Amino acid sequence: MSNTVRASHRLLTRSPVALPKSSGLDRQLQYAPGCLRRASTTTQNGRKKERVVILGSGWAGYGFARSLDPKKYERIMISPRSYFVFTPLLAGTAVGTLEFRAVTEPVRRLGLDHFHQGWADGIDFARKVIRVEANTSDDIASRTRLAIKHRPGTADKGALFEVEYDKLVIAVGSYSQTFGIEGVREHANFLRDIGDARKIRMKVLQNFEKAALPITSDEDRKKLLHFAIVGGGPTGIEYAAELHDLIRDDLKYTYPDLMKFVSITVYDVAPKVLPMFDKRLADYAMDRFNREGIKVKTQHHLMRVRPDEKCEGCFKLKIKECGEEEIGAGIVVWSTGLMQNPLVQKLESTVFKMPGSDTEMQLQKDAKTGGLVTDANLRVHMVPHTASSDSVPTQGQKPTVLPDVYGVGDCTVIAEMSLPATAQVASQQAVHLAKRLNKGDIDQKPFKFRNLGTMTYLGGWTAIHQSSADELRGWMAWVLWRTAYLTRSMSIRNKITVPFYWAMSWLFGRDISRF
């Protein structure tokens, strides 16, 4: 089914008019009868430009939107948050090395035709319409948690409205997976968004202030200043390293007498941390952590987190390997595991019929990750509906392409390709899709992943870097870490501000105000 047919089909129902690119107000406002007059300025397929609606403002959605040619397409983005977060530097903001604003890019600066602050609540693939739930929440706390609590389809629903598309790009990303462990959702801190980073930063400084009070016992000081990080991937390791830098470079001088109570522990269920690195590099990282006094406990399973009723602001961690005795901690940072976005789960369980067909269809679900399956051209797959409880197609049932619907980033899996759920993959997919849509050859050119290597900061001006070609460690890797992130840091504004903050933190120390 061609785009022309789809667009003129829609023309019969509602006829939006082409607005100038910078028009900030919603197109829907123009759906009044009088507007039909202006439809004469549109081309034969209903409007001058095809409308591409992008769901999400992360590495995939934001990266796609900024690469798509605004002369060729009308760009509309739907996302619960109005900014993109440069996630590799998030751990740095959580300890005050960087200002929060330096790692965000407001999506409205992309000059989109429109941005709707909200969640996609459902998609009618036959009508090519997205139902959007507005996000007008005044709660600016951790959106990770907010999203878990108030996700579309649960209570406290925002106002609903519809947005039409010609082409749709699903780039909604993933949520944090808590594996149902008691207390994690309520008491642990995540590290996925600016709100999370701010919360962690406040809690760390708050705990130091509490420990400094003359009325606090030494026992409680040890609990308050035990920083537990669950998950030994790059995020957890980098946060431990940044936290150690903050304590060693700054807090040591502010609270010299508290230093003897401070401890940092990284817990992981696997036998080794940083699984994506070669043994030599991972060993180097562990050596550094040992020397700095950061404990790494592999093969440790967190079973429960609960508040310590005897020590305000502290938690008790039940660890399988530690028996009945619970470990006291002042903060629990959770940086392990991803789960599918509720929208993806909803879409996968929805059965629909395409216009002109009586076959019941549903989206193809990846058996392992639960993500949406796409082909190598990033086009979303659909399969005939089966009565079985999960929608994995039976063998021999051939998936077909759902017209005009694309998927990029963490919420998707390319059939027969095994790629990690990383920013690098999402970013490359986004740019590929935008370029191919700009050229009009998306159906011909498949996506190919180019592995640029992995980097992790280890604290104290050292890092590790690994790619297929080489490996680096120590301060040379650190220089690469800083410059690599800098060149990928997106706007010119942040290309100036990020090194500025680094220099200011180096010259004057990190800011330790709590507000």
Place this chain on the structure above:
Amino acid sequence: MSNTVRASHRLLTRSPVALPKSSGLDRQLQYAPGCLRRASTTTQNGRKKERVVILGSGWAGYGFARSLDPKKYERIMISPRSYFVFTPLLAGTAVGTLEFRAVTEPVRRLGLDHFHQGWADGIDFARKVIRVEANTSDDIASRTRLAIKHRPGTADKGALFEVEYDKLVIAVGSYSQTFGIEGVREHANFLRDIGDARKIRMKVLQNFEKAALPITSDEDRKKLLHFAIVGGGPTGIEYAAELHDLIRDDLKYTYPDLMKFVSITVYDVAPKVLPMFDKRLADYAMDRFNREGIKVKTQHHLMRVRPDEKCEGCFKLKIKECGEEEIGAGIVVWSTGLMQNPLVQKLESTVFKMPGSDTEMQLQKDAKTGGLVTDANLRVHMVPHTASSDSVPTQGQKPTVLPDVYGVGDCTVIAEMSLPATAQVASQQAVHLAKRLNKGDIDQKPFKFRNLGTMTYLGGWTAIHQSSADELRGWMAWVLWRTAYLTRSMSIRNKITVPFYWAMSWLFGRDISRF
């Protein structure tokens, strides 16, 4: 009563030891019996240096603490917040021209002997002991409002502990006065602290996002985008100007179709705004506002603020002069009126006896403002206790000086001197007191106020400036406004960051992300 007598009196009860200056942990921890051994290193009056305890971290308290010689005095600060706010630039942070952090200075950077995050809950002038309520609240929202709700002496009390002093500086400042107007405390935004500025910034951007939703009616758009400012002093006028800059320079391009719904109104009960300026300058300001479309309604009395149940996030303002019809507004910024700090009220109603005397004394209260009365040497006055309900001394009852207790800033009034409650006065008093204590001649040299003039930013690169010598208006005053604030901005760090942010805002526009 000399300092030596007082200090040795205290030596009999508890003997603190002199700790190195950088010691971050509380002195109280050292009050164990074993510590008496170390008391041999102290001088004849109990310790090497006299301990000066400072209550407050505003213009008065922070300014005093940074000017007091750490070689001569042990400096201890008690304040509910761990930073100083450079208030003249606060309005700029509330619209995103400046980063929040650029207008704060962490007090711990002063290298104080100790900082206690808490409120002074009471003072025993006879024992020279302060009772402190720890502030370990995790709530980082508007501390103005927080302080109103959870002020010392009400419910939700934090843990209490005591701190001794040799000399005491009361610099606790004032609270916002709401004149008991219904709904102001609950629904209005204040503009006195970083938390306030952040809340205002979020609410403004949130209202634009709500107004941009396709489901919002034009009527509600008008309400959401009506910004009401109550109080026509410099703070209110500057916020109106900064808000107008934000809308004209930035939001106009992001939400072009919403511009027709935007309005800004300044309400004041007085017949003219900016009463501290000459008529010519005030008229110039009003001309500018007229041209920019900012409405100024003088002689208007706000009677009530309540939520608009028909428009989520909007408020209804009842104005005496507008009859029964209520005015819709998306945000109410309250910038008028000061009231005394609860500690000051508590101290004024407390009766005490000084050691060696049987006369019941109380602090002298200024009849007009309710502030603590000091002499021209900034020494706090006491008077014999009278049975009358207010503690204003009867004529002929001569006040005496309360030994070793000083008062600076908004919470005090110098007897027979009429000074405004401004940052300039507080700052000059603080520096005077510190210098005189450093030299040891506080009893000889009285404080003299040197009026450096008043400045107010009017938006669009214009300002007004008035001093006894001259007056300035337009862009020349604006240049003075920026450079004057810059040279007074305290740390080198912020002397670099403030112009950096100004340049970035000028080059790239203000950040409009909401987080």
